[in-house]
Amino acid sequence: MERAEREKAAGLSFPEEVASRLGGETIKLCYQCGTCASSCPVAKITPNFNPRELIKLSLLGERDEVISGDAIWLCCSCYNCQERCPQKVEIAEVIYALRNIAFEEGRIPPIYSEFASALLRDGRIIKVSKFVEKKRSTLGLPPLKPTGVEALTRILSATGFNKLYERRERK
Amino acid sequence: MENVKVGVFLSDCGGQLPKILDFDAIMGYVKGIPGVVLVERSSEFWRGEGIKKILDAVKRGKVNRVVVAESVPKLGEINIAQAVEEAGLNPYLVEVVDLKNGCAWPHRETPREATEKAKAMLLAAVERVKLLEPIEKIEFPVLQSALVIGGGIAGMQAAMDLAELGFEVYLIEKEPFLGGIAARAGTFFPTDDCAICIQSSTSDVKTVTPTSRKCVYRSGISEVPNLKILTNAKVVKVEGVPGNYRVTVEKRPRYVDESKCVGCNLCIEACPVEVPDDYNAGLKTRKAVYINVPNVYPPVPVIDEDACKFHECARCVEVCPSDAINLDQKAELVSLNVGSIIVAVGFREFNPSVIKEYHYDDYPDVITHLELARMIDGFGPTGGMILRPSDRKPAKKIVMIQCVGSRDRRYNPYCSSICCMISLKHAILIKEAHPEIDVTICYIDIRTTGREHEKYYERARELGVKFVKGRPTEVFMDPETKRLIVDVEDALLNRFLELEADLVVLASAFVPAEDAGEIAEILGLELGEDGFFKEYNAKLRPTETKVKGVFICGGAVFPKDAPTSSLHAHSAAIKAAKFLLNGKIVKDQRTAVVKEEYCGDCEFCPVICPYNAISLVQTGNGHFVARVSELLCEGCGVCVGTCPLNAIELKNWRQDQMLTQIRALLSVKASKPLVLAICCSECGHAAVDSSGMAMLQYPASVRVMKVPCTGIIQVQHFLEAFKAGAQGVMVVGCKSDGCHYEVGSQIAGRKVELAKILLKEYGVEPERLEMLNVVYIEGARFAEAARRMVERLEKMGPLRLIESV
Numbered sequence: 010m011e012r013a014e015r016e017k018a019a020g021l022s023f024p025e026e027v028a029s030r031l032g033g034e035t036i037k038l039c040y041q042c043g044t045c046a047s048s049c050p051v052a053k054i055t056p057n058f059n060p061r062e063l064i065k066l067s068l069l070g071e072r073d074e075v076i077s078g079d080a081i082w083l084c085c086s087c088y089n090c091q092e093r094c095p096q097k098v099e100i101a102e103v104i105y106a107l108r109n110i111a112f113e114e115g116r117i118p119p120i121y122s123e124f125a126s127a128l129l130r131d132g133r134i135i136k137v138s139k140f141v142e143k144k145r146s147t148l149g150l151p152p153l154k155p156t157g158v159e160a161l162t163r164i165l166s167a168t169g170f171n172k173l174y175e176r177r178e179r180k
Numbered sequence: 181m182e183n184v185k186v187g188v189f190l191s192d193c194g195g196q197l198p199k200i201l202d203f204d205a206i207m208g209y210v211k212g213i214p215g216v217v218l219v220e221r222s223s224e225f226w227r228g229e230g231i232k233k234i235l236d237a238v239k240r241g242k243v244n245r246v247v248v249a250e251s252v253p254k255l256g257e258i259n260i261a262q263a264v265e266e267a268g269l270n271p272y273l274v275e276v277v278d279l280k281n282g283c284a285w286p287h288r289e290t291p292r293e294a295t296e297k298a299k300a301m302l303l304a305a306v307e308r309v310k311l312l313e314p315i316e317k318i319e320f321p322v323l324q325s326a327l328v329i330g331g332g333i334a335g336m337q338a339a340m341d342l343a344e345l346g347f348e349v350y351l352i353e354k355e356p357f358l359g360g361i362a363a364r365a366g367t368f369f370p371t372d373d374c375a376i377c378i379q380s381s382t383s384d385v386k387t388v389t390p391t392s393r394k395c396v397y398r399s400g401i402s403e404v405p406n407l408k409i410l411t412n413a414k415v416v417k418v419e420g421v422p423g424n425y426r427v428t429v430e431k432r433p434r435y436v437d438e439s440k441c442v443g444c445n446l447c448i449e450a451c452p453v454e455v456p457d458d459y460n461a462g463l464k465t466r467k468a469v470y471i472n473v474p475n476v477y478p479p480v481p482v483i484d485e486d487a488c489k490f491h492e493c494a495r496c497v498e499v500c501p502s503d504a505i506n507l508d509q510k511a512e513l514v515s516l517n518v519g520s521i522i523v524a525v526g527f528r529e530f531n532p533s534v535i536k537e538y539h540y541d542d543y544p545d546v547i548t549h550l551e552l553a554r555m556i557d558g559f560g561p562t563g564g565m566i567l568r569p570s571d572r573k574p575a576k577k578i579v580m581i582q583c584v585g586s587r588d589r590r591y592n593p594y595c596s597s598i599c600c601m602i603s604l605k606h607a608i609l610i611k612e613a614h615p616e617i618d619v620t621i622c623y624i625d626i627r628t629t630g631r632e633h634e635k636y637y638e639r640a641r642e643l644g645v646k647f648v649k650g651r652p653t654e655v656f657m658d659p660e661t662k663r664l665i666v667d668v669e670d671a672l673l674n675r676f677l678e679l680e681a682d683l684v685v686l687a688s689a690f691v692p693a694e695d696a697g698e699i700a701e702i703l704g705l706e707l708g709e710d711g712f713f714k715e716y717n718a719k720l721r722p723t724e725t726k727v728k729g730v731f732i733c734g735g736a737v738f739p740k741d742a743p744t745s746s747l748h749a750h751s752a753a754i755k756a757a758k759f760l761l762n763g764k765i766v767k768d769q770r771t772a773v774v775k776e777e778y779c780g781d782c783e784f785c786p787v788i789c790p791y792n793a794i795s796l797v798q799t800g801n802g803h804f805v806a807r808v809s810e811l812l813c814e815g816c817g818v819c820v821g822t823c824p825l826n827a828i829e830l831k832n833w834r835q836d837q838m839l840t841q842i843r844a845l846l847s848v849k850a851s852k853p854l855v856l857a858i859c860c861s862e863c864g865h866a867a868v869d870s871s872g873m874a875m876l877q878y879p880a881s882v883r884v885m886k887v888p889c890t891g892i893i894q895v896q897h898f899l900e901a902f903k904a905g906a907q908g909v910m911v912v913g914c915k916s917d918g919c920h921y922e923v924g925s926q927i928a929g930r931k932v933e934l935a936k937i938l939l940k941e942y943g944v945e946p947e948r949l950e951m952l953n954v955v956y957i958e959g960a961r962f963a964e965a966a967r968r969m970v971e972r973l974e975k976m977g978p979l980r981l982i983e984s985v
Contacts (some may be wrong), residue, residue: 042624042651046669046676053676061671093537093653095588159630 013112023072026110033106038096039064045090045100058083060090060100067107081107082118113173119152125174131167132156184310187218187243188302189234193251193280200284201297209299215305218243222547225249226256231263238267245273245309249302251280270314272770275305280453281872282884286963293850293880300883301849307844313839320765320811322423322729323519324348326756329699331414332360333742334734334749335524336378336401341753342522343407344381344565347760350516352410352429354695356395356482357472360526361735364459365596366557368742369605370632374680375557376475377729397475411478411512414695417523418702421811422729423765427516433509435483436469440504443479447496447505455487461551461672463569464561469496469505470704472912473559483507520729523713524749527735530585530592530689537654538686539585544570545664546655546684549580549602556609566610566617568682575617575682578610579666581652582623586689594710596739599687600627604636604645606685611643620679621645630741634776650670655684680957690739703730704792712738723752726791728765728812731756771813772820772829778807778827787818787829790922794819814867817892821931826894833892839900841885846905850881853907857882857966858897860890862920863955864912871959878966882910889913890951891924895935898949902981907973908948912962915953925953945976 018159027033045060046052052059057082066075075081090100111117117125124134131137137153145152165171188210192198203221210219218237221334222230225248237243243974246264250256261271287294290327292936324347328339331353353360362368365375373393380394381404390600394400410431418426436447454466460466468487471479483496483505490507497505529550532540540546545568555567566575580603586596600614600623607619621640626647628634641647653670658680666679692711693699700707705725706714713732716724723733734745772785776799785806786794793812796804806819806828817830826835826964835928846854859865865886873880883906887893898909911932913925936946 038589039626040587041671043649043669043671044651044653046671047650047667059669059674061669062674089653094584095590095651097589169306171263 014176023070023075026072027103027106030106030109031149032099032102032109035096035098036064036067036106038104039068039098040096041065042095044093044095045098048093050087050089051085055083060084060104063107064098064100064103067103075107076111077112079118080089081111082121103137115176122174125170129162129171129174130158130162132158184215184245185217185236185243186213186215186245186247186306186309187220187234188216188247188249189230189903190219190221190249190279190302190912191225191230191251192223193284194220194223194981197279199432200288200291200401201279201298202291205295206214206298206302208309210302210306215245215310215647216306224251226252226259230527231259234260235263235267236827238264238269242252244269245275245312247275247277247305247309248277248805249277249298249305251278258425262343269317271451272315272768273309273312275309275312277301277305278869278872281869281879283872286872286878287880288875289877290880293852296848296850297880297883298846301366303848304441304841304844304883304885308837308841311834312832315769315831317766317768318810319425320421320767322763322765323517324518324760324763325350325498325516325518326522326760327352327415327425327516327518328522328524330360330524330693330734331355331358331409331411331487332524332526332734332738332745333362333378334526334736334740334745335360336396337746337749338522338524338733338753338756340379340381340401340404341750342756342760343404345753345757347405347406347757348518350410350429350518351407351481352413353414354412354414354581356412356434357476358401358409358411358472359472359476361528361550362742362745363473363476364553364887365398365602366553366560367605367609369601369636370630370743375742376473384544388686391753395475397477397479402477409478412482413514413701415699416513421809422727423519423759423811425518425521425729427518427521429514429516430511430512431514433483433485434480434508435505435509436481437504438478438480440502441480442502442504444501446499446501447479447481450499452493452495453489454488455484460554460561461547463551463567464752474558475559479589480504499747519760520731521703522733522752522756523699523730523732523736524703524752525693525696525736527690527712527739528693530691532686532688534591537583537665538581538652538684539655539657540686543655543684544568545575545656545682546686548686549599549606550683552606552683556606556613564613565626566614566683573682574614576678577618577681578620578683578685579664579679580607580619580621580685580687581655581666582621582626582687584686584688585691588689591691592634592691592710594738595627595628596690598739598741600743601630601633601636601967603685603687604640607640607645608636608643611640611645614641618646618657619644620647620648620681622650622652622666622679624649624651630743648679650677676700683878696736704729705730705732710738712736716867723748723755725836729756733803757925765811767811769810770815770827771809771810772815772817774806774808775827776805778825779823780825780827782824784822784824788822788923788927789819790814790816790924814921816889817887818889818921818924818926818927821892821894821924821927830888830892833887838887838897842897842901843904845883845885846901849881849905852879852881852970853978854905855879855882855908855966855969855973856885856901856906856910857910858890858893859884859912860888860914860924861886861888863914863918864890864925864952866956867954867962868912869959870956871963874959876960878963879970881970882966884946889919889921890928891907891919891921893928893931895931895938898939900916901942902948902979907976907979908960908969910965910969911949911951913951913953915955918955929953942981944979944981947972947976948979 084104224230252949343349354910381400413431419426451467454465456462555562558564585591650668664681708714731752733748793809916926919925931953
């Protein structure tokens, strides 16, 4: 049984589930002042993402809405919110914790899943195209060296990433 | 040694106890205890005919030690102690045991076992009383004078109260003028009167009715008999003991003689030096010789040392008609002898510069509420006009930001408690005077918890003040228009707003006075985590401190509005007056005593003593030994429990006295495994008491011994208890943060943990030892723990001790 399922089975409330995870520890400190929302460059261009709302929904236990929605994947990790949060809520980290829960349940948007397969295959999340290689030489940059995929694969399998990813592929 | 004659007086609680306990057997047993010369039985002994019997026996010299078994132990102890003292017996030669709540009721289901326990309790009481020593009282003188540190609203009120009660009072203020932070605030909520308005002295009978309030400068505070005001002064040293402090005050030069100045202000006119006026938030300039505002006390200018050119210029000296200016004045040290000290150093506004996103340092039109207050004040630098400091044009749009540096775990996690009201007050004052000004308040929560406070919120809405629920992320300046823009999310609308503003007002947190730490150190006071002075007990002793005779009040304790500061000041004054009133401290010498021949060169007890009552003194041969202050020692025994050499003892809680009691309690056997429960006299024993009162049942093999504080317990007490037949030991103390002697129960807890390791080494199951932290209402927890301890011991089987232990 995956951790997210175990936690669900153990009857942990959603805020507790998030708080028990690496990065999610500070979620309960939030008092909804909205500093994060007004700090957020993403929230200003799309109504689909608002860190304050995301935390509020999580604290209210709206697990499905949070985990199955797109919002958690829209954070651009600029950490502006986290820098300015007066309650020291590690908002970006909380969002990572939420993403981890979603990922364990096999919910991951295609773009992230492409990143993952590229990472497992090439050791990079973005494929190095011919265009990129050419551009580098015109800029006088040395050609990219091959990455140590084997070592990376070992790390990823030690962390269980492989298994999770494969499991998700099957779904 | 005198011949010890113990009288035992057994109350049967109106015939209730014999229904459970076999009184005849108990009386027979007690009569057989060596030293017991008299055993009496009555329905009660703590008052009426019962107490007369005790007194009679004492007066006629039949007994010189008294054991009373009473069912109202606390009242009994007080009444009996007072009565026997009047009868000529030292009250410390009395021992009271509670056979009802401590024995009959919690063991009513096992009456035979209860009877055996009652015998053990009485035997322990008799053996203990035989070893008790008389304890005398000592008197310490208390000077009839007080020092009040801080001339703000709290300090002024407290000083006047004490002076009018007849004590000699010194009020010292570090600034050149009285008033404190309050004086800068313009007006107050919820009274809407001036900030410099205080209760006038009631000694000014000609003009002042008891309801009268007056401005500080005409309140007559300077004319109150017995009250001496020192401004521009600070405390640099405090020596001595409660009731008799020697205080050294440094009085910095004013350069203007208060006794000669006539207040003509010619010096100010003549002074050629102009500097920004800090008091008025730099919104105007002032001269090097200046007065803050026209209506302050003392109404005497002061010379700013950093700005004045002194003898190079000396124009003020030339124009002064009364020869009041002395440019050669030096700082002087003033020595004061006072019995009591009140700390009223107030609070200050947090400097919001550190919150870079609000650009307080970068944009002149971002200001704080204290700065805005100066503009709203008619006497202020703008004459009541609300201007943009950058160009001095009237502000048309004002945005206020709440919780700047407060409720912020990066700076001050607490709510400063008055900023919401200050914002509402200022918004109302601005709207009433200038309805055309647009005022918006960005808030997280609006808190208006005081009486009449919610009306300010209502009034603000009525006047059209706008409220945005959201804490702005940033204040930035539009690069083209140069106007300030406040970037905020309105959470109720789910909308991002960019509010234009001529003036942004930060409701900055209130933080401890700059010199709070220094003063705390000088006086030996504690500060809380928030940096404010820590009260002895927030619920019951909010203006007292751990140091006797030193009191705290007003904003020094936490940010407060004016009414609460006044209340607090009056409370501190009455506490100080109560302390001073008798002219002496009368104290039972129930103190720790050092056996100097064993004591040497360690620092455990001076460091651990919660009352700083122990100091190290050098003896003739170069060694250091501990010395206990008879005045400061509270008799908790924490030092005893800490001393590695058994070199310190608490009177009447000596080792032999405690061990005798332990052995006696365990000498009368029980059918279940014997347990010794050592409880503190405070919450621990109260919980044991309450379990009995509620008739909660636990085995009678649990024998209870009361000590002043669990901090006195030593590991050897556990070992001795096991040796004397205990199968288990419980330590019952206060909650670790609720110990009546600060640290006792924490120390006991650590000792229990260490002892468990030791027991394991001896081959003894550590589960035979347990610490329980309780409060009075947790009698059920005690009873449950006691039951479980006995069950556990029954399963474990008898304790096997190696002979050498």
